[in-house]
Amino acid sequence: MSLLEVENLTKRFGGVTAVDGCSLSVEAGSITGLIGPNGSGKTTVFNLVTGFIPRDAGEVRFKSKSISGLGPDRIYGLGIGRTFQLARIFPRLTTLENMLVPIRRVGLRGLMARGQWNDEKAKAMDMLEFMEISHVAGLLGGSLSYGQRKLLELAAVMMARPQLVLLDEPAGGINPVLLERIADHIRQLNAQGATFLLVEHNMGFVMNLCNDVVVLHRGQAIARGAPAEVRANPAVLEAYLGA
Amino acid sequence: MRRMSRTGAIKAGALVAGLALALVLPFVAPDPATTNIAVFTVMYVGLATAWNIMGGYTGYISLGHAAFFGFGAYALGLLLSHFGIAAGFQPFFFVPVAGILTAVIAVAIGWIALRTRAATFVIVTIACMFMLQLLAENLVGLTGGGAGLSFPVPRWSGDFFNIPYYFAMLALALVGLALSWWIRGSKFGLGLLAIRDDEDKALAVGVPTRAFKLTAFVISAVLVGMIGAVYGYYVTYIYPQFVIDPLVGISMVLMVFLGGMGTLWGPVLGAVILEPAQLWLAYNFGASRLYLVFYAAVFLVVILLLPRGIIPSVMELLRRRRQHRAEGPTGRASDTHETPRAVPRGAAP
Amino acid sequence: MTLVLEAVLLGILTGGVYALMASGLTLIFGVMRIINVGHGALVVLGAYLSFAIVSSLHIDPILSLVVTMPAMFALGVALQIVFIRPLKTDREALSVLVTYALALGIEGLLGYIFTSNYVQLRAWYETASFPVFGFRIAYVYVFGFGLCLAILAAMFWMLYRTSFGGAIRATMLNRTAAQLIGVNVDRVSALAFGVGVATAAAGGVIFGITNSFNPGSHYDLISRLLTIIVLGGLGSLRGAVIGAMIMLITTDVTAVLISPLWASFAFFVILIAVLIVRPQGLYGIKVRDRA
Numbered sequence: 001m002s003l004l005e006v007e008n009l010t011k012r013f014g015g016v017t018a019v020d021g022c023s024l025s026v027e028a029g030s031i032t033g034l035i036g037p038n039g040s041g042k043t044t045v046f047n048l049v050t051g052f053i054p055r056d057a058g059e060v061r062f063k064s065k066s067i068s069g070l071g072p073d074r075i076y077g078l079g080i081g082r083t084f085q086l087a088r089i090f091p092r093l094t095t096l097e098n099m100l101v102p103i104r105r106v107g108l109r110g111l112m113a114r115g116q117w118n119d120e121k122a123k124a125m126d127m128l129e130f131m132e133i134s135h136v137a138g139l140l141g142g143s144l145s146y147g148q149r150k151l152l153e154l155a156a157v158m159m160a161r162p163q164l165v166l167l168d169e170p171a172g173g174i175n176p177v178l179l180e181r182i183a184d185h186i187r188q189l190n191a192q193g194a195t196f197l198l199v200e201h202n203m204g205f206v207m208n209l210c211n212d213v214v215v216l217h218r219g220q221a222i223a224r225g226a227p228a229e230v231r232a233n234p235a236v237l238e239a240y241l242g243a
Numbered sequence: 244m245r246r247m248s249r250t251g252a253i254k255a256g257a258l259v260a261g262l263a264l265a266l267v268l269p270f271v272a273p274d275p276a277t278t279n280i281a282v283f284t285v286m287y288v289g290l291a292t293a294w295n296i297m298g299g300y301t302g303y304i305s306l307g308h309a310a311f312f313g314f315g316a317y318a319l320g321l322l323l324s325h326f327g328i329a330a331g332f333q334p335f336f337f338v339p340v341a342g343i344l345t346a347v348i349a350v351a352i353g354w355i356a357l358r359t360r361a362a363t364f365v366i367v368t369i370a371c372m373f374m375l376q377l378l379a380e381n382l383v384g385l386t387g388g389g390a391g392l393s394f395p396v397p398r399w400s401g402d403f404f405n406i407p408y409y410f411a412m413l414a415l416a417l418v419g420l421a422l423s424w425w426i427r428g429s430k431f432g433l434g435l436l437a438i439r440d441d442e443d444k445a446l447a448v449g450v451p452t453r454a455f456k457l458t459a460f461v462i463s464a465v466l467v468g469m470i471g472a473v474y475g476y477y478v479t480y481i482y483p484q485f486v487i488d489p490l491v492g493i494s495m496v497l498m499v500f501l502g503g504m505g506t507l508w509g510p511v512l513g514a515v516i517l518e519p520a521q522l523w524l525a526y527n528f529g530a531s532r533l534y535l536v537f538y539a540a541v542f543l544v545v546i547l548l549l550p551r552g553i554i555p556s557v558m559e560l561l562r563r564r565r566q567h568r569a570e571g572p573t574g575r576a577s578d579t580h581e582t583p584r585a586v587p588r589g590a591a592p
Numbered sequence: 593m594t595l596v597l598e599a600v601l602l603g604i605l606t607g608g609v610y611a612l613m614a615s616g617l618t619l620i621f622g623v624m625r626i627i628n629v630g631h632g633a634l635v636v637l638g639a640y641l642s643f644a645i646v647s648s649l650h651i652d653p654i655l656s657l658v659v660t661m662p663a664m665f666a667l668g669v670a671l672q673i674v675f676i677r678p679l680k681t682d683r684e685a686l687s688v689l690v691t692y693a694l695a696l697g698i699e700g701l702l703g704y705i706f707t708s709n710y711v712q713l714r715a716w717y718e719t720a721s722f723p724v725f726g727f728r729i730a731y732v733y734v735f736g737f738g739l740c741l742a743i744l745a746a747m748f749w750m751l752y753r754t755s756f757g758g759a760i761r762a763t764m765l766n767r768t769a770a771q772l773i774g775v776n777v778d779r780v781s782a783l784a785f786g787v788g789v790a791t792a793a794a795g796g797v798i799f800g801i802t803n804s805f806n807p808g809s810h811y812d813l814i815s816r817l818l819t820i821i822v823l824g825g826l827g828s829l830r831g832a833v834i835g836a837m838i839m840l841i842t843t844d845v846t847a848v849l850i851s852p853l854w855a856s857f858a859f860f861v862i863l864i865a866v867l868i869v870r871p872q873g874l875y876g877i878k879v880r881d882r883a
Contacts, residue, residue, distance in 0.1 A: 050447065052443070052446075052447075071446065072443075072446040072447050073446045073447075073449050073450055073451045073452065076446075076447060076448055076449035077449050081447075081448070082447055084444070084447075088441055088443075088444045088447075089441075089444070090436070090437050090440040090441055090444065090445075091440055091441075092436070092439070092440050093433070093436060093437065093440065097433060097436075100430065100433055101433050101434060101437045101445065101448055101450065102448035102449050102450075103430070103434065103448070103449040103450055103451070104449060106449075106451055106454075117430075156448060157447075157448065159448075160448075160449060302685070304684075304685045304688060306629075306688065355864055355867060355868060358867060358868065358871040359867060359871045359872075360871075361684060362621070362625070362627060362684055362826060363822055363826060363867075363871070363872075363873070365627060365684075365688060366627065366818045366819070366821075366822045367822065367867065369815060369818060370815065370818065370819045370822070370860060370863060373815045373856075373860070374857065374860045377856055377857050377860075378857070380853075381853045381854065381857070489811065493689075493692055496689065497689060500686075500689060504682075533700055533704050534700065535696045535697065535699055535700025535703070536696075536697050536700035536701055536704070537700075538693075538696060538700075539693040539694065539695075539696040539697030539700060540697065542689065542690075542692075542693035542696070543675065543690065543693045543694075543697075546679075546686055546689055546690055546693070547675070547678055547679075547690075550679065550680070550681060550682065550686060551681065551682075
């Protein structure tokens with residue numbers, strides 16, 4: 001049984017049906033790619049799964065339990081993290097503070113206590129070092145370069161050890177050298193137990209990194225399989241070239 | 244004993260000195276006119292600090308906080324008359340009860356107002372304030388309506404009269420500051436600041452934004468309510484339009500802006516600068532309407548010249564100087580060359 | 593029953609004035625995303641300007657609009673350039689304070705010049721009325737309503753039929769995108785603010801004919817206007833008009849059915865009820881602050 005199950009998900013915006021009875025699943029331990037031509041509904045699926053927009057129909061199940069209709073904060077608490085298409089961090093907080101914001105469990109003592117910061121700070125610095133940006137821990141998020149922001153965003157999301165991470169265009173606007181680093185980080189985190197679902201246009205990135213690929217077209221999943229299979233699938237080619 | 248850095252020692256010293264000064268002030272300058280100014284100044288220190296917990300930390304600007312100020316005053320006044328409490332020191336012990344009552348109404352108002360995003364929130368708070376004013380004016384049986392509500396008047400000598408009120412206000416201001424400091428250094432406070440920067444992103448990393456915003460709002464409102472209660476007792480007679488007064492609400496906002504939104508000491512600085520100035524202006528120009536023009540001018544100058552407030556502007560200046568010295572001639576941050584600041588800014592006020 | 597009918601009719605007629613004033617306010621919000629808390633004071637300023645003109649020239653108050661509307665338009669543009677445009681960071685919050693300061697300044701100045709005595713704009717047809725369904729409606733209300741309708745129609749025409757209006761709407765929908773297609777958003781903002789203030793002047797005249805006012809009247813006005821645009825949805829002109837109608841009809845009917853004291857309260861209750869169900873107001877769009 002899959003880690004994430006999306007069943008018949010539908011979302012309409014006025015006259016446009018962005019997601020149209022979309023069904024897909026993500027296996028635990030995988031790095032799954034979600035690809036498709038522009039306008040196929042990929043980011044909308046992300047927004048639906050993570051609770052940012054309400055669905056019109058369908059179900060989303062995480063670890064066999066329904067999460068449809070929950071708010072984004074509850075969903076993060078259940079173990080699903082996400083990054084955004086244009087990397088979002090908190091500009092007026094320092095890099096380290098950015099790492100300390102994520103909340104997995106809301107407990108009164110944990111929230112009000114000042115003492116047990118140190119454990120969390122140590123964990124945060126470890127993660128920053130893993131991403132190789134620990135040297136900017138004291139800088140304000142707003143003064144980081146775009147590449148640093150992307151790394152910080154991923155590092156912060158990982159702070160609460162989510163089991164499933166949705167990455168929205170992790171390769172967007174990134175130079176090839178940094179891209180390789182990001183791919184490595186994802187592989188390492190995957191080896192440590194995190195499952196990834198990533199939306200991407202950079203085919204090279206997807207083919208190299210993902211072991212499972214889902215193709216979306218006009219709001220529906222039209223193909224599924226290993227990268228090589230999907231690349232050769234005529235329906236997929238039709239969607240990209242015909243669309 | 245924990246080893247203190249030099250700046251830490253200076254800060255602690257200044258804190259102790261300031262506290263000592265605040266404690267002996269009414270005895271050093273016992274003239275009632277001066278202590279009256281002191282009462283109002285400390286009152287605004289408390290109000291500004293309280294408002295900052297919501298407006299400064301979360302970025303949700305409430306222009307209706309005067310509602311809680313007035314509500315607290317009415318709450319105390321009604322409690323005192325209902326239980327027949329005599330004047331003196333006893334009423335002060337009912338101030339926390341007025342605070343609890345304010346909490347109830349703050350939850351109600353906050354729950355509705357926080358359903359909306361920042362721009363609408365401002366207006367809804369204003370609307371709630373006018374609603375409360377209407378209620379105060381119209382529920383004549385309860386509040387006395389336009390005729391006002393009286394408080395028991397203590398039979399203290401003219402020289403002594405202001406002093407208990409001063410200390411009551413001071414106590415509330417210190418409680419407010421302590422709360423503000425504690426919140427800032429906690430995960431809750433970090434969540435509030437995150438909400439201010441990017442509310443949706445905060446949601447995405449698990450911050451329960453509605454609960455956090457409501458909590459900050461209620462804490463802020465309760466403090467303001469208690470301060471309002473002491474104010475009511477101080478002036479001994481309250482009227483709806485003077486105790487639920489938009490000018491009070493806007494003053495506390497301006498003070499926080501002047502000092503620095505979201506900082507710990509900004510509200511204090513703003514209050515200490517603006518309240519005496521406000522009282523002076525009112526005293527000298529209050530009769531003619533020109534008082535408002537001057538006030539407006541001060542207002543505009545502050546906002547246009549120091550949009551970020553005094554403390555953040557000063558901190559920015561210092562930080563840039565430090566960065567300049569650390570970077571040398573290139574002057575730009577980069578992946579590998581940036582010299583980090585030794586201490587993460589995390590918990591420092 | 594006739595009392596209620598009269599109240600409804602009166603509500604519609606006076607709703608026109610508030611619709612006019614509120615549409616200026618919501619336009620300003622839509623274009624610049626700022627809450628002009630000084631709009632009430634600008635209305636009062638317009639009323640006093642007309643008052644001064646009428647007192648010295650003894651003309652019909654509505655004629656004074658020929659002078660006051662252009663003058664206030666220019667004032668609006670100037671205010672936007674001097675006080676609003678320099679605000680770069682924290683725009684929404686700071687603009688509230690700035691416009692509030694302007695309101696206070698205007699109140700102080702008017703109080704100094706005109707004192708705090710209540711005045712009213714006098715028109716020859718003030719007391720004339722005509723019979724409807726067994727009660728009488730004063731001509732002033734009808735004229736006022738007609739004028740408001742005319743100006744609102746002109747505003748809608750400008751917005752939907754001229755290229756300037758198109759530029760305004762583009763800026764309202766997406767400031768950055770508007771800039772990218774060549775709209776000078778700074779200029780549009782200043783001019784839009786001017787339009788908003790000019791409509792305030794017009795509203796001020798009608799308001800001044802039908803109500804007595806003094807410099808402090810702007811508090812009550814702005815609280816009503818703000819609640820109207822929240823009810824209607826910030827930035828929606830249609831919402832401003834409908835919201836104004838709902839507000840005035842509700843308050844007038846409540847005043848008749850229950851008591852005048854609770855009239856405004858009834859409106860606030862409606863506002864709260866709407867916000868609970870639809871936080872974005874009747875015609876507002878549910879906006880996530882960022883994509």
